Amino acid sequence: MSETSERPQPPQDFDALRATILERRSELPKRLTQVAAYALDHPDDIAFGTAASIALSADVQPSTLVRFAQHFGFDGFSGLQLLFRARLRERTSTYEERLRALEQNSTALAESTMIFNGFIAAAHRSIDAIGAAVDPEGFERAVSLLAQADTIYLLAKRRSYPISSYMAYAFGKLKVRCQLVGTAAGIDDDLLAMAGPRDAAFAISFAPYASESAAQARTLAGRGVPVVSLTDSAFSPLAECSREWFEVVEADHAGFRSLSASMAFAMALTVSIAEKRRRAQDEVSQAG
């Protein structure tokens, strides 16, 4: 006569459900674990599919889905499904959608406004892309490499120069010795002649590649100076002479490529290097 199982109150939103599932994951029966895994891995399918189609995909019976839902306090499968749908509903719209909404509301936008919006959107896309493109392990290796260097030589021309000039500024603040190459004409090669295997270089170059930067990077690499580079293609001349290299494809607007992602990358690299150095020094001073 008593209720078969406690059914206190189901989670009210997707995050709560997710947390509950993860929490009770280990104590779930076999088939319910199977459903739990499928639900968290394919939330969109749960939102849109029918009980039958989901059951097929997850390789369980439809009744198992219902039991799963009831296990977490829902009336039935439909109640649980509502949370998965609400999740999609409430997900903030993409930037492109918001832009479009903007364009609809105001009848005629000034050209400058459209250009502005275009660059904002390009920056967004770029930053979206770089998050996926950069391999964390490669990044860690690059940080270690550069953190060990006596002096970090920063190679960049033209469009890439603003990025390296920021890095030079930040390294200065962070008390990391670096040398910005390419400011005054003529003395670059003299500066680079001083670089040795205990130093390192960070080169930035995007297509069309400044041949000078590539040549300098190659020379340094030939002398045993470790080179890390940021470029936009695997076929970049920088890639072949670099210990580590990163590919960042910036989105563009009106033919002008964004620099926002490269800038974010540069900041992360700079701060990571400084942080790694600080740790190393702390250890030394503690040991001494």
Add this chain to the structure above:
Amino acid sequence: MSETSERPQPPQDFDALRATILERRSELPKRLTQVAAYALDHPDDIAFGTAASIALSADVQPSTLVRFAQHFGFDGFSGLQLLFRARLRERTSTYEERLRALEQNSTALAESTMIFNGFIAAAHRSIDAIGAAVDPEGFERAVSLLAQADTIYLLAKRRSYPISSYMAYAFGKLKVRCQLVGTAAGIDDDLLAMAGPRDAAFAISFAPYASESAAQARTLAGRGVPVVSLTDSAFSPLAECSREWFEVVEADHAGFRSLSASMAFAMALTVSIAEKRRRAQDEVSQAG
């Protein structure tokens, strides 16, 4: 005996459908127009609701929904609904969601990875913010102001310098005369002495404000040179001496403020100015 209506091929994605609906909006019968309006205004409801519930909300008959779908080449309502669902499915998840997923999958992230993610997230927030913060009309005024200038003087120190150095590079490519101030010490004041009311200046400075930049901007303004500025506070010394000024609050990570939004702003401003100049020149040459 002939087919009642042409049913060539339905739109393949939501954007195409949206475009088609808007295009044929005026030639639709009354009830179908009603459905069209509801569909574009409440796409989420179409995605999740049932034909009956949607019909109720849109105040039409379920059969009207089917007719609407068939009118646009679909088999029935369900086919059309798929597009509305795909739209939600393909909507890229928010950056926060992806970050969380990332943190879960890899058990222990290297510190460098966390720093990297932090800067990416900060860049995202900054760019979100600037889109809302910049007033399109003010931006247009600033563009006009600077486009009229003989020479644009770019004032920036330290953290802002990379931005102005990019602008100098881009202006050069775009054949807009400009002068970057602050590169070599000493000659700045001599350079600025040449600026007059027919020129203009663009100054960038963030807290803690480089007193030199503010002083230079004030001097120029006093001599009748129009000043436009980018800064991070209404109380910035730059704001009070500028014809137009923009407030951009960059998000920060670990105390290092992002530059991604400022960079996007700078690119938009640069290209807008060049574009406005090009138009003005075209008009002159046509008239002549």
Add this chain to the structure above:
DNA sequence: TCGTTTCTGGAACACATGTTCCATATTGAC
């Protein structure tokens, strides 16, 4: 005005839905 075409509302239908139930299988305790 009439005749034709198009559009609309609503009932009827065939079908797929989520759920329930129960016999069987599996697990765990003693």
Add this chain to the structure above:
DNA sequence: GTCAATATGGAACATGTGTTCCAGAAACGA
């Protein structure tokens, strides 16, 4: 090994589904 408790698979069911169809209304042209 035996027994109880729980988990599972699958069939049966009632309900809600999307769709079709047709009579009548509205719009349109002559």
